[in-house]
Amino acid sequence: MNNAIFMDRDGTINIDKNYVHNINNFFFIDNVIDAMVTLKEMNFFLIIVTNQSGIARGLFTQNDFLLLTKWMIAYLGMYYHVYIDAIYFCPHHTQGIMKKFQRACLCRKPNPGMLLDAKKRFNINMITSYMVGDTEDDMLAGQLAGVGTKVLVCSGKKITKKTKKTANWVIESLAFLPNMIRTQHGYTKYTNVF
Structure with a gap:
């Protein structure tokens, strides 16, 4: 089985500027690329597991999201040799104005759908994996998917005691x-077996 780092996008990988959907507005948070390399x-x-309700809300299109995603993957690969194994996104929202995406779903965090799909596809050991995000929804999605360690980052949304x-x-x-x-697990090189 494999170990995974499940990562939210906005506020975790890039600066959250509310519905980021083009390259000019996309800025990596300091030192996160180096962390991905490591x-x-x-x-x-x-x-990457990311809610993108801006699609359902009509703020940008699914194609806008895909173009930005392709650029991000190419940038990380070309300049840093970082390979992102998969990107899952949820375009849905019950209050969306785009009929195609206006619905409740199992993929929108805090639901665990995106993580469970990745688990099946990549044979992931959820207990030895990590969910990293800046919101309670990220942590709850990790919990519902059986991820062993939920990691809340302070680089995005304001964090409450309840969220912590x-x-x-x-x-x-x-x-x-x-x-x-x-530090926590006391080894310098991860292997597929603990």
Whole structure:
């Protein structure tokens, strides 16, 4: 079985500027790319799981999201040799104005659908994996999917005491995750078996 880092996007990987959907508005949070490089070296699958209700709300199109995603993947691969194993996104929202996406679903976090799909596809050991995000919904999705460690980052939304209680770890940024894993689990190289 494989170990994964499930990552939210806005507020976790890039600065959350409300419904980011084009390259000009997309800025990586300091040092998160270096962290991704290290996490890949530690043999983790990197899987992005992101709610994108802006599609349902008519603020941008699914194609806008896909174009930005292709650019992000190419940028990370070309300049940093970081390979993102998969990106799952939920375009749905019950209050959306785009009929095609106006519905309740199992993929929108806090529902665990995106994580469970990835689990099947990549044969992931959820207990030895991590869910990283900046909201309670991220933590709850991780919990419902059976992810062993929920990691709340302070680089996005304002965090309440209630939200902190949903996480196993609270760290400043995804940038600190590799060192946190090493410190907490006491090894320098991750393998597929603990």
